[in-house]
Amino acid sequence: MKKLLFILILVLISCKEEKVQPKITSADINGEIPTHESWNSKVYFSEDGKLKAILYSEHLQKFDLKKETLLEKIRIEFYDKQQRNVSQLVAEKGKVDDLTRDMFAFENVIAQNDSGVVLKTEMLKWRNSDQKIVTDKFVSIKTKKELIEGYGLEADQSLNNYVVFNPTYTATFSQSNK
Template identity: 45%
Template sequence: MKISIILLMIGIIGCSGERVKPPIDRSFQDQNIPTQESWNATVTFSDSGKIRAILFAGHIRMYSDKNETLLDSSIKIDFYDINEMKTTTLTSKRGRVDDLTNDLYAFDSVSVESDSIIITTEEMMWRNKDRKIVSDKFVTILSPKEKIQGYGFESDQNLKNYVIYNITYITRRDTL
């Protein structure tokens, strides 16, 4: 009985003390938290029921207040033609999507490959409105017939019609 009275007294005394408020960290910035986040994701893009592209990304972070989606941990995008045949594959280490225009910006070790052409650069953009791949950086194009290097590049997403604006090097592949 004495023990229960002592425990009751300790409980009453312990509960009647002044409450301590924990400190609040006001340096926290909630705009750095993504609206949505996904790991090892596969996203399929379609138009009129036909597959137009499939995106594979190790990590996707969407920020609706900034209207952008960040992609990292190695990204790969397979592009498809109107007959749903894969035409081109773009790979890079990182990327960003403008959620207003749906333009894709690829950064760091960018490579675009079709069945016969490989283009490498450090930065490239895929423009949604005209489905063109563009870059103002140094690019290297390897085709079965030639190797071309230069600054500034534009192509259709199938790599059938491309232009380098400032060619710095060109050679035939049979001389390599």
């Protein structure tokens, strides 16, 4: 009986599962670790059941403590009240302030609307509060009739109405210069 009890204790001790903790060094952590991360993401934005925008991103990282989302290789399609695609924006990098829902686009930023207006800059901000596109950086806006370059811009998200605050170059095109 003692022998059986001894064997039973040995079996129970040998069956104990050892918990393995992954090794994490301080060299692996450079600041906050993302709480969510995804690749080839497609995010829909809607308001009152109406599609407002679709965000495509090759790499998305959400940071809860910083309250921001970082994006790489982004494309955003904006939709009007009739849910028609009226403009799109592409950029190498982006950031979303998760508190204000403001979006920032960086590096090779190109926005274009369905009328052929093309905006190029290195940085811009889309303000969620009034749905305006703003920047204080150098911008180039080309339409079928004109080219305007300068510093600072405010525009609606469809790029139909815009103001360049400090223009440095303007040119108008005639029908034959297309």
